[in-house]
Amino acid sequence: MEQPAPPTHRRRGLAEAEALSQRLDTPMGALGLIFLFVVLGQTLAEGPPLADVLAVVGWVLWAAFVAEFALRAYVAKDQGRFWRRNWWQVLFLALPFLRVFRAVQIARSLRVARVARVGGVLSSAVRGSRSAGRLLTGRIGWLATVTGVVVLASSQLLYVLEAFDSYAQALHGAALATITGQPLESPDGVARVLEVVLSVYSVAVFATLAGALGAYFLERPRESEAGVEGGPTTAEEASSIGSAVAEGRG
Numbered sequence: 138m139e140q141p142a143p144p145t146h147r148r149r150g151l152a153e154a155e156a157l158s159q160r161l162d163t164p165m166g167a168l169g170l171i172f173l174f175v176v177l178g179q180t181l182a183e184g185p186p187l188a189d190v191l192a193v194v195g196w197v198l199w200a201a202f203v204a205e206f207a208l209r210a211y212v213a214k215d216q217g218r219f220w221r222r223n224w225w226q227v228l229f230l231a232l233p234f235l236r237v238f239r240a241v242q243i244a245r246s247l248r249v250a251r252v253a254r255v256g257g258v259l260s261s262a263v264r265g266s267r268s269a270g271r272l273l274t275g276r277i278g279w280l281a282t283v284t285g286v287v288v289l290a291s292s293q294l295l296y297v298l299e300a301f302d303s304y305a306q307a308l309h310g311a312a313l314a315t316i317t318g319q320p321l322e323s324p325d326g327v328a329r330v331l332e333v334v335l336s337v338y339s340v341a342v343f344a345t346l347a348g349a350l351g352a353y354f355l356e357r358p359r360e361s362e363a364g365v366e367g368g369p370t371t372a373e374e375a376s377s378i379g380s381a382v383a384e385g386r387g
Contacts, residue, residue: 153212162271165205169268172198173286176261180254180293181304195257202264203230229260254297262290276349284342288315291331300325315339 182188213219269282292311301307314335
């Protein structure tokens with residue numbers, strides 16, 4: 138037996154939530170990219186003043202993301218359908234909250250602080266990828282931005298998990314693995330898994346670029362042929378219009 142359609146006000150609420158999300162695409166996308174670099178700065182910051190400033194900025198941005206999500210949830214009247222569509226966003230909003238355990242002394246023995254940093258990196262990577270999709274419409278520009286996000290996120294993971302001694306080595310290895318599929322020069326187990334993921338991503342990027350370039354070079358001859366075929370028709374139309382004008386004057 139078919140279930141009855143949702144009430145009109147529920148459908149209207151979901152439409153309003155989607156419209157609100159589209160209006161907030163540009164500012165929230167910009168904040169998402171900023172959040173990515175703030176998390177990167179927190180990973181590299183060593184002095185207390187800079188680390189404290191970046192922590193405050195990170196929490197402010199996180200609060201903005203939570204407020205935006207809560208506002209969309211409030212506008213959507215059909216709460217069940219909204220949460221079924223967006224439950225995964227709650228997970229990535231909750232990951233940075235694990236950083237509060239850094240202040241707990243027992244967290245050092247349980248390595249919760251490292252898990253919290255990994256959660257922050259993953260959250261910023263997802264947020265940065267979504268921001269690229271919001272801000273960019275071109276396939277090539279979007280792909281280049283997402284690749285940059287993947288490089289930064291994977292390099293941070295390698296550095297946080299101590300697969301490399303310095304962040305420069307982690308960034309170099311992550312960039313080569315992401316772009317060319319070159320194996321990471323680290324015996325760490327996480328690095329081994331990550332190099333497989335990055336090699337698959339590099340193949341996908343190469344295939345996407347090849348498809349985009351192929352489509353571009355195939356469309357150019359078609360446009361040229363269409364222009365050549367359209368030439369005589371345009372001339373005939375101009376001649377007929379001129380004849381009609383002449384007859385009118387006569």
